[in-house]
Amino acid sequence: MKDPQRLLGAALVSCALAAGVGAGPAYAxxxxxxxxxxxxxxxxxADAxxxxxxxxxxxxxSRDVADDRVPAGRLTVDVGEIASFARVSxxxxxxxxxxxxxxxxVPEMPAGTESVPAATFGLRALPGADVGASGYVRYSAVAGEATSHPAETRVGVGNGPDLGLSQADDQHGLRxxxxxxxxxxLSNSGNRTADRTLLWLDASYGLRFEQRHANCEYRAHETGTSAxxxxxxxxxxxxRYALNTGLGVGRNALYERFDHSVHPYSDEALEExxxxxxxxxxxxxxxxxxxLAAARAAAADPxxxxxxxxxxxxxxxxxTADLKLGGSRVGGAAGDTVTARVTVLNRGPAWVASLGAGAAVATVRFRAPEGTTVGPLPEEDCWTAEDGTSPTTHFCRTPIYLHDKASYTFEIPLRIDRVVRxxxxxxxxxxxxxxLSIREFDPNLRNNSARIVVN
Structure with a gap:
């Protein structure tokens, strides 16, 4: 079992993955x-x-480019590989x-529409289907002159509980x-009982758990609290069970995230x-x-x-969160390499985090002062525009979160080629x-620039 905490800061995880994709724009x-x-x-x-x-x-x-209309089309579904152990509705x-x-x-895709539902069909294991049997459902599509790459879904048969969580709605405009x-x-759509459940919760830094339950353990970390x-x-x-988690919205809350997952309990899973x-x-x-519903008895499995x-x-x-940029003054002789520092300060009141898209809180743009050359920058945080412009434009980005009243400093090496007062x-x-648009949360953009002065 992977550590759920690693999911934070990444793009939101979906439960259905794209099974087949094309490499270019659509129809037109x-x-x-x-x-x-x-x-x-x-x-x-089979259950009990x-x-x-x-x-x-x-x-x-779907298609990449939604500029033109795509006419109604057809989706071909081939279930030949699973016919020996599954029935299709x-x-x-x-x-x-x-x-x-x-x-x-498949319905048409009008201009501006990126995707349409094609088919939702049911699959059920046949009586006596071998546990461990597997095969692929394969798809292809055509609409007018547009065609798809082939796609597939792997289908298997197994015995065990299948715990799941419904997707709660996002919330906006919280005070x-x-x-x-x-x-x-919380539901079990498998064919065996989960005798106990291991529940993982994570509330981001601007949220707090309203209760600390005796059957839960808690730890604080840089981006929030886990349970x-x-x-x-x-x-x-x-x-089916109702799962309700009460949360307090902090004075420093802005872009918050709540994660939760369920697993059949085992000592090994808990320790991991x-x-x-x-x-x-x-x-x-x-x-x-x-x-929320009546239960049926069964045995336990993964x-x-x-x-x-x-x-x-x-x-x-x-x-809101007021970001303020601070520059620096440096000096030296021709041939020296000096370090200029640029600081992004979050004056609050909110912390800023991009826990969904994983974008930097702030990206700064700069060019070398006259008479200097920018030295090697950290590749994981900075890059140089390759557009042939002169002087060259450089960019550096902060991490994906910045606590209220916290700051992040870039160190920019500058080689002084000649002294220009x-x-x-x-x-x-x-x-x-x-x-992550700074303009949407920062009420004062006037302090979002600063100077590096040399000599």
Whole structure:
């Protein structure tokens, strides 16, 4: 089991991965479609009553460039490789051509539309299907002159619980100092019971857990607080529980994120998720699950399909953060290399973090002062524009988060080729990065530039 904390700062994890993609723009330019479908799914075998739960596969057709209309088309689905162990339920827009192939009507994509739903069909393991059997469902699509690269979903059969979390809605416009909650449904769509559940929670730095439960352990880290909870309620096939996490919205909240995941409990899984960190047990009332549906009895096994075990929710507050740029003055003789420092200070009141897109809080742009040359910059943080302009433009970026009242300093080596009294350059932030726009949260852009002065 991977450490869920590593998921922070990355792009949001989705439960369905693109199974087949094309390399170019769509219909009008390169006649290219993309097919998006789950990368993999596991069909539960027979449960205690002899039935097998059904899985759904949702397929979409998309394109890169949405400038032109793409006419209605067809999606071909081939289930020949899984026919020996699975039964397919075709939707109304799919016409079977044989026992193992169907053609589905795909609606047109008007100009401005990037994707459309193509088909959602059901799969169920056949009675007596061998556990461990596997094969691929394969797809292709055509619309007018546009065609797709082939795509596929791997389908297997297994026995075990299949815990999952519903996706809670993102929240916007939260008021700093207020309270909110994230509501989700914990369910088991497998064919075996999870006797106990291991629940992982992570609230970003501008949020706080309203309660510290006695059956949970907590640890603070740079970007927030994590919790590990052991839930003793058995979750049987078909069982659904309400999971409600109360959160306080801090005075420093802005772009916040709440992550949670569920796994069948084991001592090994708990120790792996604890890692080498220090955790502190809560002292409040135990966290319990409230059942939403009746349960059926079964035996315990590892989780069948972990693709829906993890969810992330974005919670944005109405707040501001004033970034201020500080420059420096340096001096030296011709031939010297000096270090100029540029500091990005977050004056608050909010901290700033890009926990979804993973963008830098601030990217600064600068050129070498007259008579100097910029020396080697750290490759992981800085780069040089390769546009042939003179003088050359350089860029450096901060980490993806900056706490309130905290600062981050760039060190810029400058070789003095010749002494020019009062040589200077302006360093300024890029305020319109589409991944994290400074203009949207910074109320004072006048202090987002500074000077490097040499001699």
């Amino acid at each position: 330019q390169e006649n290219q479609l993309w097919i998006s479908a789950p990368y993999e799914t596991v069909l539960p075998g 009553d002899g039935g097998a739960p059904e899985r759904s596969l949702a397929v979409r057709v 075709w939707p109304a827009n799919c016409e079977p051509e044989s026992e193992v192939k169907a053609v589905c009507d 700093p100092g207020s309270r909110t909650s994230v509501r989700a449904t 590990l909870c052991v839930l003793d309620e058995a979750v049987a096939p078909g069982q 998720m604890r890692g080498d960190w220090t955790w502190t047990r809560g002292t409040g009332a135990e966290l319990d699950l409230r059942p 989780d069948l399909d972990p693709q829906d075990n993890y969810r992330a929710v974005m919670l944005n507050a109405r707040n 009062g040589a200077h350059t302006t360093v300024a932030t890029l305020n319109d990065d589409p991944e």
